[in-house]
Amino acid sequence: MSSASPKATNIVWHQASVDRDARAEQRGHRSAILWFTGLSGAGKSTLANAVNQALFERGLATYVLDGDNIRHGLCRDLGFSDADREENIRRIGEVAKLFLDSGVIVLTAFVSPFRADRDKARALVGEGDFLEIFCSADLSVCEERDTKGLYAKARAGDIKEFTGISSPYEAPEHPELSVDTGAGELETCVNEVVSALESRGIIPAQA
Template structure:
């Protein structure tokens, strides 16, 4: 169990979030991509990041697998570890937002409550939940990492959609269906939404 920090006092930064946003020339917020393994979260997130970059929007992608190579390499895939994984990512995402940047996260983040915890860390106009919707049958056909095969064989336990639940977003800001639309079309949907909110 992690020990709680004691004797700590918040230190106000010399530069405000608004000042950093003004310097960057755009709003800062989180685009939270959630969905099953193989649904296309990382692919769409990185494609959106490229489009934002081409339009002068400072951004960074936090990818589930990449984060588990460093920041969260001490975590497994139990329900408790999954919750801690998302909690940490939420806090890191908030730092990016405070720094005036757009952060795109690509995490299965299977539990409604955990995603709500992250949403609650931020202001109403700082969190955009994108449900990357794709039938599990299609995700299994894609199976880019061979994980579904291992899960079906019982080699991987606690695998979302097979032996662990995925709770679909109840009211996401946006739904992109990667089994029906191309990556570019999904990117267009995300960018159109951000423009409609005057985020970019």
């Protein structure tokens, strides 16, 4: 803080700012966007929340963006048309960028089926700030799980343009990490993500 300010009506106030580097230094870790992508039922949200929990237990600043806190809030005005899906992912990318700037490791868990939309989110931030994490459970596994009953509805035609059934899923070509959320155990998948953060120097390696 400045020690003195001019006593005039037309005060010129100094604009303070706390940047990412300052927060990283204080917290002992860098921020990043962990962008989980995969089919419905692939385990994106579960994995993201488990990673979030593991990082929280290390005292790191983290947050998960997923359907639960986005679709009924920021994106409540959006439906499922092509334009609305694109806008949905655009907003999520912008919000993730704000969390990144705030020094938080932000985990996004959305199907985000289109490469172009994911690439736009990636382009918003710097090299190394965006880690695309492909949850690779394949369609047969996801459909067998059908935890929300959505595949059955999609097969019955009750849901239109459902990713994997009636709308394409464009798998990442060069994701920073691909995790086998089909047959892998949760703990193994979590460790793979956490190791990737350590090896990239985003978080300190645990002793």
